[in-house]
Amino acid sequence: MSAPLPPDGQTVLRDETAIHDLGYRRYTGVHIGARGAWRALYWQGVRAMFGLGRSAKAKILPVFVLLVSLLPTLGMLVASSVAGGVVPMRYGALIPSNLALLALFVAAQAPELLSRDQQHRVLPLLFTRDVTRASYASARLAAMATALFAMASVPLLLIYFGEIGLAPKPSETFARMGTKMWPVLLQSSVTAITLSGIGAALAAWTSRRAYATASIIGAFLAATAVATGLDDLAGVSARTAELLDPLRALRTMALILFDEPTRGMELDPPGSVWGYVLPLLAMGAAGATILQLRLRKVSA
Amino acid sequence: MALDALTVAIDAGITGLVGANGAGKSTLVKILLGLVDPSSGSATLLGHDVVADRAAIRALVGYMPEHDCLPPEMSATEFVSWLARCSGLPAGASRERAAEVLRHVGLFEERYRPMGGYSTGMAQRVKLAQALVHDPRLLILDEPTNGLDPAGRDDMLALIQRTGREFGISVLVSSHLLGELERICDGFVLIDNGRLVRAERLGVLTGETGTLVIEVDGDADAMVSRLVAMGVAAQPERQRVLVQLPTGVDDDMLRQTYDAVRDSAVAVGAGLLRLERRRGHLEDLFR
Amino acid sequence: MTGSSETSADASGTTMGMTAGITTATVASPTPALEFSNVSHWYGDVVAVNDISCTVGAGITGLLGPNGAGKSTLLQLAAGLLAPSNGAVRVYGHAPTDGPAVYRRVALVPEREALPGMMTARAFVTARAVLLGVRDVKDAVDRALALVELDSAADRRVGGFSKGMRQRAKLAAALVHEPSLVLLDEPFNGLDPRQRLQMMRLLEARADAGTAVLLSSHILEEIEGIASRILVMLSGRLAASGDYRTLRRLMTDQPHTVRVRSSDDRALASTLVHVPAVIGVEIGSTGLAVRTTDYAEFARVIAPLAQQGGITLFEVESTDESLEHVFAYLVAR
Numbered sequence: 001m002s003a004p005l006p007p008d009g010q011t012v013l014r015d016e017t018a019i020h021d022l023g024y025r026r027y028t029g030v031h032i033g034a035r036g037a038w039r040a041l042y043w044q045g046v047r048a049m050f051g052l053g054r055s056a057k058a059k060i061l062p063v064f065v066l067l068v069s070l071l072p073t074l075g076m077l078v079a080s081s082v083a084g085g086v087v088p089m090r091y092g093a094l095i096p097s098n099l100a101l102l103a104l105f106v107a108a109q110a111p112e113l114l115s116r117d118q119q120h121r122v123l124p125l126l127f128t129r130d131v132t133r134a135s136y137a138s139a140r141l142a143a144m145a146t147a148l149f150a151m152a153s154v155p156l157l158l159i160y161f162g163e164i165g166l167a168p169k170p171s172e173t174f175a176r177m178g179t180k181m182w183p184v185l186l187q188s189s190v191t192a193i194t195l196s197g198i199g200a201a202l203a204a205w206t207s208r209r210a211y212a213t214a215s216i217i218g219a220f221l222a223a224t225a226v227a228t229g230l231d232d233l234a235g236v237s238a239r240t241a242e243l244l245d246p247l248r249a250l251r252t253m254a255l256i257l258f259d260e261p262t263r264g265m266e267l268d269p270p271g272s273v274w275g276y277v278l279p280l281l282a283m284g285a286a287g288a289t290i291l292q293l294r295l296r297k298v299s300a
Numbered sequence: 301m302a303l304d305a306l307t308v309a310i311d312a313g314i315t316g317l318v319g320a321n322g323a324g325k326s327t328l329v330k331i332l333l334g335l336v337d338p339s340s341g342s343a344t345l346l347g348h349d350v351v352a353d354r355a356a357i358r359a360l361v362g363y364m365p366e367h368d369c370l371p372p373e374m375s376a377t378e379f380v381s382w383l384a385r386c387s388g389l390p391a392g393a394s395r396e397r398a399a400e401v402l403r404h405v406g407l408f409e410e411r412y413r414p415m416g417g418y419s420t421g422m423a424q425r426v427k428l429a430q431a432l433v434h435d436p437r438l439l440i441l442d443e444p445t446n447g448l449d450p451a452g453r454d455d456m457l458a459l460i461q462r463t464g465r466e467f468g469i470s471v472l473v474s475s476h477l478l479g480e481l482e483r484i485c486d487g488f489v490l491i492d493n494g495r496l497v498r499a500e501r502l503g504v505l506t507g508e509t510g511t512l513v514i515e516v517d518g519d520a521d522a523m524v525s526r527l528v529a530m531g532v533a534a535q536p537e538r539q540r541v542l543v544q545l546p547t548g549v550d551d552d553m554l555r556q557t558y559d560a561v562r563d564s565a566v567a568v569g570a571g572l573l574r575l576e577r578r579r580g581h582l583e584d585l586f587r
Numbered sequence: 588m589t590g591s592s593e594t595s596a597d598a599s600g601t602t603m604g605m606t607a608g609i610t611t612a613t614v615a616s617p618t619p620a621l622e623f624s625n626v627s628h629w630y631g632d633v634v635a636v637n638d639i640s641c642t643v644g645a646g647i648t649g650l651l652g653p654n655g656a657g658k659s660t661l662l663q664l665a666a667g668l669l670a671p672s673n674g675a676v677r678v679y680g681h682a683p684t685d686g687p688a689v690y691r692r693v694a695l696v697p698e699r700e701a702l703p704g705m706m707t708a709r710a711f712v713t714a715r716a717v718l719l720g721v722r723d724v725k726d727a728v729d730r731a732l733a734l735v736e737l738d739s740a741a742d743r744r745v746g747g748f749s750k751g752m753r754q755r756a757k758l759a760a761a762l763v764h765e766p767s768l769v770l771l772d773e774p775f776n777g778l779d780p781r782q783r784l785q786m787m788r789l790l791e792a793r794a795d796a797g798t799a800v801l802l803s804s805h806i807l808e809e810i811e812g813i814a815s816r817i818l819v820m821l822s823g824r825l826a827a828s829g830d831y832r833t834l835r836r837l838m839t840d841q842p843h844t845v846r847v848r849s850s851d852d853r854a855l856a857s858t859l860v861h862v863p864a865v866i867g868v869e870i871g872s873t874g875l876a877v878r879t880t881d882y883a884e885f886a887r888v889i890a891p892l893a894q895q896g897g898i899t900l901f902e903v904e905s906t907d908e909s910l911e912h913v914f915a916y917l918v919a920r
Contacts, residue, residue, distance in 0.1 A: 022403075023467075024404060024463075024466065024467040024468075026435055027389070027393070027397060027434065027435035029393045030390060030393075031359065031388045031389065032388055032389070033388040034355075034388065036385055036388050036389065037385065037387065037388055039385075040382055040385035040391075041386065058373075116371065120368075120369060120371045120372070121367050121368065122369055122371060124335070124363070124365050125365070125383060126383075126386055127334075127335060128334065128335065128358060128361065129383065129386045129387045129388075130355065130358055130359070130387055131386055318780065320779040320780070320781050321749060321750060321777075321778070321779040323779075420654070449653035449654060450805075450807055450911060454911075454915075476777075476778065476779050476780055476783070477806065477808060479808035479811075517883055517887070555850070558901055559899050562890050562893055562894055562900050563890075563894060565890040566890045566891050571883060571887040571890075572886050572890045572900070572903055573882070573883075573886045573903075573905070574903060574904055574905070575900060575901075575904070576902050576903070576904050577902075582780075583780060583784070583812075585780075586780040586781040586784055587784065
């Protein structure tokens, strides 16, 4: 202790008294680069799809879609448990209504990920960072696809596990049913990819969310109208016409996958499931390409 | 063509970027930020080529745009830390840096509220914070005092000065408000019609001229007559007296001129409100 | 009060080539161009203009204040676009809504873009001229466009104009009927320095010819060079009016700080300390910083004191007489 004692006799330890420098400090930590940036965009996108991190109003639609898509599922599970678990679950019946709900979901939420950034002019702040137009597009698409996959698969998985759980002999049922898992996953993935591609392509064109939502819904409705028109009026075969309408194609694909054909399908067999998977994936990829092209034109 | 064979070297410190609308300022900024590729020629920024080393440059440059860019439903902390992550900082470090930087720009409890409710002053501070969060070496500011009232302008200019002087970050300010640039800049770059017209230290332009401006509370004309009679090159200008200082003379001769001014003011009983050498202004570049 | 030309002749006698708006004392022009008498205006609960009384004469007057202070509302009241909730607005003695005779003497250049993109500049200015009953429309339009230097671009669509050109088009439309009172709301918004200087010169020329110009801005440096007569609005009230240097001297509770550089600072300082108006002298490396309660008195004594001491004065300057300081003081009150 080199410091002299203050006159009043109290001991003050010099080492403990200091004014700390709160000035600006350089950042000397690690940089995880573009991967970290992609992840930040991705997770923020996933949260935005479900309205997380925003006001309660933003969550209404995702919650609504989730609940409504689960109601028939839960209904079936209840009916099945009452009947002692022997009623076979019909996946195919769920799919059409769920698809409509998912279309609504993507129409409402895709703009949150794509139109919003343009509206608030955040893109220049992103593109001057470790974010390229390509990584922005892929992160947003991945986020949308993840959210859609979750929404599409949850009801199906519920039925799947419900059927096994409620069956009188779960292990037997599982052995019989085990193969139903991959259709669930395939159906959900293709749905996710196709709808997110279409939704993203349309949402990116406008900075006004209401217009984006309307245009996505309009696109689905128009596709249905065209396909139905070709089918009913123009005499084009139903199988061809339905490839123009993604929702209808997804439905038919599901019915094939879960082996629950309709009367119409029995009369006019659709052929292999890959005849649907590939075009639908192509639609999704086209959407992603359109998104990329659109972003290139957006001035930052 | 927005830029025509532009060659410019920008020094450390605070530099002002001036030029007419459409003269190429925004194009230059976009090239420096990597948002646009130069059609020909090259640009190096902080030792990296703007096209080839784009990723390296992005980590080194911070950008504060002129336009509004704050999502109203996010809070400042959320926004700034998200952007830090988009610059490649790990999540934990992003939060810390965001908190630090928001403190430096003077945002305290407000930072947790949604930005939709922010005043212009607070919004401008957030914009500056997001430009600083990844610790850039160069800060590019586009009309940083846009929409601010005079007190807010002072605060922002002081903040920019601190950033340039204390934080050790080079700053490039693009602005139409020349008076503000004169207050904070060390040097300036003037662009016109896509070409570099001048780039030099501010002092070269705003240095003193050879004219004395004298404001008097009294009979300016009488003072002028007396000065002329004493052999001084004086003339009236509105309420003022202008005196041309003799050039190429030694200090004693110069002092005689100043003394003549003083004495003639006393002689005519005029109050000496102002006596100073006229300085150049950035505005002179546009006359 | 029949035609605009007569009034211009009246007013031109006042300014005599000076742009600073120093007018009314020297001339027999009894009715001011614009007069507010206890004018208030509210939108529901928001009192945009609160009991304002002032006059505006020939020359350039700057209307200053932060955003939301009520400047736009005041200009709209002057133009007759709004009727005051209380009090009276008089343009050359008449209410601004008093009929075409008054409309023709006033012009407002609003802040918002009000230009129909598909019209050419010429068409826009012509429409305005016709609406206002200008005789010899073609000549008037040509003159107005030449005045703002848009004659070469006159037949192009306004939608393709740059911001500066749009401002000039709006100004041409406002000047086509040669009004004697021109009101401008943030006219320099978004203009680059050259465009701003051009517009300033234009306005100065009009003011020299006798027009009364009232222009608003929230950027002090824009006003500082062009108007020495200012009106300062804060939250709807008129905080101050007049020449800002004079205003500074009225701020007697705020001592002036004057920077002095001489051949012998310390000696000068020791004599200054004896001056009653001087309350402090700080000796620095670049000269003295003298604090005084009476700037005019200080100005009167500094030269004699220096002369007596054989000290050469190199620099005398008040460091807080700028518009910024005046404004900051008014805001803080």
